[in-house]
Amino acid sequence: MLKLKSRNCYLRALEPEDLDFLYHLENNTDLWEISGTITPFSKEVLRNYLDNSHRDVYEVKQLRLCICNSKNDQVGLIDLFDFDPKNLRAGLGIVVLESKDRNKGIGQNALTLMIDYAFSILNLHQLYANILEDNKASLHLFEKMGFKRVGLKKDWIKSENGFKNEVLYQKLKSP
Numbered sequence: 001m002l003k004l005k006s007r008n009c010y011l012r013a014l015e016p017e018d019l020d021f022l023y024h025l026e027n028n029t030d031l032w033e034i035s036g037t038i039t040p041f042s043k044e045v046l047r048n049y050l051d052n053s054h055r056d057v058y059e060v061k062q063l064r065l066c067i068c069n070s071k072n073d074q075v076g077l078i079d080l081f082d083f084d085p086k087n088l089r090a091g092l093g094i095v096v097l098e099s100k101d102r103n104k105g106i107g108q109n110a111l112t113l114m115i116d117y118a119f120s121i122l123n124l125h126q127l128y129a130n131i132l133e134d135n136k137a138s139l140h141l142f143e144k145m146g147f148k149r150v151g152l153k154k155d156w157i158k159s160e161n162g163f164k165n166e167v168l169y170q171k172l173k174s175p
Contacts (some may be wrong), residue, residue, distance in 0.1 A: 004065070004117060006109035011065040011078060011117075014053040018066055021074045022046050031095060033159055034132060057083055057122070067096065067110045075106060078114050080122075088125035090118060111145050119173045126172045132157060133165040147171045 004011040014022070025031070026041045057063040061083040067076040076096035083090040092114065096107045118124045129147060131138045143149070147169035155163035 004113045006113060008070050008104065009075070009106045009109050009113075010068055011110060011113050012068060014050055014064060014066055016047075016050055018074060019043060019047060019050060021066075022050070025077065025095065025097065033157060033164075034093075034095075034135075058085055065114070067094075067106065069106060076110065078110050080114065080118060080127075083122075088123065090122075090124055090127060092118070092127045092129050107141055108145065111141070115145065115171070124173065126170055128171075129169040131167050131169060133167050139167065142169050145171070 023041065023043055023046055026035075026037065026046065032038065052060075053064065057080065061081070063080040063083070065078050066074050067078055069075050076094065078095075079093045080090040081093060092111070094107055094111060094114075096110070115127060118127055127147075129138075129142050130153075131142060133139075133152070148171070149167055150170045151168035153166040153168060156166035157164045
């Protein structure tokens with residue numbers, strides 16, 4: 001049986017009941033810089049997204065799971081994106097909301113669960129992450145998880161104060 005559960009969190013499929021959580025997260029302008037979002041999402045658009053979130057990763061090339069703490073509260077999202085079954089790779093992204101759950105290992109445990117799933121169930125060869133150079137917490141987390149810095153994309157993301165560099169990280173499946 002597949003277990004996407006650790007000591008302090010678990011990953012689960014998105015449910016219709018996640019609409020308000022998703023609405024809050026997707027419309028959080030503090031996250032738009034990293035998500036590439038430039039306009040708000042309506043609840044109707046997000047409802048349609050949730051209605052289709054059951055579709056297979058091989059079809060939609062993305063897998064988004066809800067991160068829940070041990071009290072069953074939604075605390076974040078974790079994504080595989082740009083899923084490429086031919087080349088056996090995918091991008092990996094995570095957001096854990098600012099809350100009392102931050103800095104308690106939930107992000108690390110959620111990443112461990114998703115990495116294990118990607119390598120053992122989807123049989124991927126590699127995962128990559130794009131992280132803003134000034135996002136020290138994420139850089140540290142991904143390095144702690146065994147991702148290696150393999151590149152720097154200069155002036156990659158336009159922000160309020162100019163352009164920011166984005167670091168490319170990669171993790172290869174261990175033999």
